[in-house]
Amino acid sequence: MKDYIIIGAGLCGLSTAKKITELNLGSVLILEKSRGVGGRMATRRTLNTRFDHGAQFYRVKSDIAEFHKIWKDNQLSHQWFVSFKGDHWCANDGMTSLAKKIASGLEIQLEKQVQQIFFENNIWRIVSDKNEEWLCKYLIITAPLPQSIQLIEHSSLGAIVKLSELEELKKIQYTKALIGLVILEEDFSINEHGYEEYSNGDFFSIADQKSKGISQDRALTLTMSPHFSEIEFEANDEVTLQKILKIFLKQFPNTKIKEAELKKWRYCQPTGTYKNFSCEIAPKLYLAGDSFGGSSLLGAVRSSVGLTEVLLEN
Numbered sequence: 001m002k003d004y005i006i007i008g009a010g011l012c013g014l015s016t017a018k019k020i021t022e023l024n025l026g027s028v029l030i031l032e033k034s035r036g037v038g039g040r041m042a043t044r045r046t047l048n049t050r051f052d053h054g055a056q057f058y059r060v061k062s063d064i065a066e067f068h069k070i071w072k073d074n075q076l077s078h079q080w081f082v083s084f085k086g087d088h089w090c091a092n093d094g095m096t097s098l099a100k101k102i103a104s105g106l107e108i109q110l111e112k113q114v115q116q117i118f119f120e121n122n123i124w125r126i127v128s129d130k131n132e133e134w135l136c137k138y139l140i141i142t143a144p145l146p147q148s149i150q151l152i153e154h155s156s157l158g159a160i161v162k163l164s165e166l167e168e169l170k171k172i173q174y175t176k177a178l179i180g181l182v183i184l185e186e187d188f189s190i191n192e193h194g195y196e197e198y199s200n201g202d203f204f205s206i207a208d209q210k211s212k213g214i215s216q217d218r219a220l221t222l223t224m225s226p227h228f229s230e231i232e233f234e235a236n237d238e239v240t241l242q243k244i245l246k247i248f249l250k251q252f253p254n255t256k257i258k259e260a261e262l263k264k265w266r267y268c269q270p271t272g273t274y275k276n277f278s279c280e281i282a283p284k285l286y287l288a289g290d291s292f293g294g295s296s297l298l299g300a301v302r303s304s305v306g307l308t309e310v311l312l313e314n
């Protein structure tokens with residue numbers, strides 16, 4: 001029995017747990033379905049090197065300033081580049097390492113996929129796909145919003161769910177993302193700082209992992225546009241990967257690809273943001289995450305800060 005259980009160890013879940021702990025609001029446990037923490041703040045070891053294949057950087061603004069200080073003071077992050085959009089910071093060892101730092105000291109159970117939730121005698125009962133159970137007074141779900149809604153609907157909570165809010169939340173969809181992880185035969189420079197974002201065409205961005213300092217190899221993360229990703233998402237993986245490589249070679253004919261791999265995100269970025277930083281969708285059941293604070297790491301933290309203020313008031 002915990003005071004708080006948080007579903008999801010992405011940045012929003014970790015940040016919320018940390019703030020609840022710092023404010024002495026009660027005991028808190030995070031349940032995460034994956035083998036590690038970070039969610040879309042993700043680093044993959046593959047093709048004999050390391051790639052950030054979710055978030056590439058964070059931008060330093062007030063909401064994330066506290067975490068930025070921790071990461072910077074512990075030599076975990078460095079400034080990657082500055083553009084007209086501001087300061088872009090990345091992790092020395094991959095973005096997951098930043099999530100791991102926030103996670104240290106928190107109680108987290110990994111590989112726990114929550115499948116159903118029940119509200120009985122003013123207590124939340126949480127059940128995993130392996131029929132494990134936990135109890136808590138307050139439940140916080142920080143999964144990408146469509147997954148949170150699916151969990152609520154799968155749980156048949158009946159009249160306690162605020163249906164008008166649920167309908168409002170269902171309007172927020174997510175873009176998909178197909179990612180090509182590529183090792184080149186020879187050196188390549190996309191631009192002076194190693195990151196390029198495109199406003200049209202098949203690419204959303206190209207990020208040079210060597211210029212970030214997380215790979216010794218000529219490793220690139222090719223993030224395809226939401227349009228391309230939506231069309232190709234259900235196609236055969238190998239065919240899709242070859243398509244991505246062909247587009248890359250057409251745009252950069254002087255490059256040679258050594259190895260490549262495909263990664264898919266069904267939920268990349270929310271297409272809209274909810275009116276508040278969190279939503280109490282049923283008694284003592286809160287939804288939070290980037291659909292509430294904005295579609296970025298900053299937004300995930302902003303949502304957690306807003307939610308903690310609500311918990312504190314209550």
Ligand SMILES: Cc1cc2nc3c(=O)[nH]c(=O)nc-3n(C[C@H](O)[C@H](O)[C@H](O)COP(=O)(O)OP(=O)(O)OC[C@H]3O[C@@H](n4cnc5c(N)ncnc54)[C@H](O)[C@@H]3O)c2cc1C
Nearest residue numbers: 008010011012033039040055056057114143289290296297
């Ligand atoms: C390809 C890509 C590139 C991006 N680039 C950037 C960038 O450069 N800069 C930036 O600021 N942002 C970027 N973003 C967005 C940023 O990564 C997200 O906004 C942020 O990580 C969201 O954090 P979150 O905690 O809200 O959700 P998530 O990180 O998605 O965390 C949710 C967690 O819940 C877990 N979960 C889901 N369902 C269950 C369940 N039933 N039981 C248990 N656990 C569950 C998931 O496994 C996950 O770990 C990018 C995203 C993607 C996909």
